[in-house]
């Protein structure tokens with residue numbers, strides 16, 4: 292099959308030994324079904340960058356908003372802005388851990404991909420977790436501190452991955 296593009300192809304990788312587990316305290320999550328050595332590429336995920344308006348007018352009002360990542364873009368005047376992006380593949384399934392992330396992620400703004408890599412050896416049975424950043428807008432299942440009011444819980448049910 293010929294490659295109908297002048298741009299070099301982007302190698303896609305996903306490591307073996309991953310399972311999706313339902314009904315964890317964080318919802319669905321990605322777990323290791325075998326040991327995964329440090330530095331293993333876990334997944335390479337294509338992204339769809341949303342228009343700045345599109346996000347505010349539409350996506351923020353849907354469940355999809357809980358899955359978007361911040362994505363730096365330039366507006367028509369060349370000013371830096373933060374758009375939102377949908378990350379396909381496992382990028383939308385990794386849960387957050389504040390103290391024990393074992394997967395790091397890097398944006399490639401030109402190729403429109405995010406690459407996930409093991410930060411340390413991950414043992415069979417462990418959940419693969421990334422960092423969403425510091426401004427979590429949902430109740431962290433790992434934390435013992437509970438939000439006090441219903442409004443606070445509503446507010447916390449929204450996340451933005453940084």
Ligand SMILES: C[S@@+](CC[C@H](N)C(=O)[O-])C[C@H]1O[C@@H](n2cnc3c(N)ncnc32)[C@H](O)[C@@H]1O
Nearest residue numbers: 317318319357358383384385386387431432450
């Ligand atoms: C990108 S999705 C991750 C996959 C999600 N668990 C699912 O079932 O589709 C982000 C959502 O997962 C949940 N989540 C992720 N990390 C969490 C955590 N540390 N504590 C509680 N919920 C978490 C939150 O509901 C958050 O809005």
